[in-house]
Amino acid sequence: MLALEQVLEIRRLLDAGQLSQRRIALKLGVSRGVVNSIANGRRGLHGRESCVSYSRDAPEVVAHRCRGCGAMVYMPCLLCRARQYRLRREEQPLGSPKSRVA
Numbered sequence: 001m002l003a004l005e006q007v008l009e010i011r012r013l014l015d016a017g018q019l020s021q022r023r024i025a026l027k028l029g030v031s032r033g034v035v036n037s038i039a040n041g042r043r044g045l046h047g048r049e050s051c052v053s054y055s056r057d058a059p060e061v062v063a064h065r066c067r068g069c070g071a072m073v074y075m076p077c078l079l080c081r082a083r084q085y086r087l088r089r090e091e092q093p094l095g096s097p098k099s100r101v102a
């Protein structure tokens with residue numbers, strides 16, 4: 001479970017583009033999978049929403065409509081995450097997110 005500040009900090013470091021996802025994960029003491037899902041826009045949005053309004057009456061674990069595969073899943077969607085992980089490894093072996101910014 002991530003604090004919102006952690007999510008925002010990861011987001012900020014990702015946007016700065018100076019550290020690799022691996023470095024960011026090490027720096028903040030989180031797993032690479034977490035940094036990766038934030039890089040893909042998932043964790044960040046989800047975290048922001050749940051902090052504002054959903055957390056009161058919704059239990060911590062709620063099924064969401066996955067934007068990747070369209071199924072109702074517990075986020076982050078493991079299926080999409082595994083798929084993305086595989087894709088990323090094929091496309092960019094070093095995991096550099098630079099092209100996203102340009």
Ligand SMILES: [Zn+2]
Nearest residue numbers: 066069077080
């Ligand atoms: Zn999915």
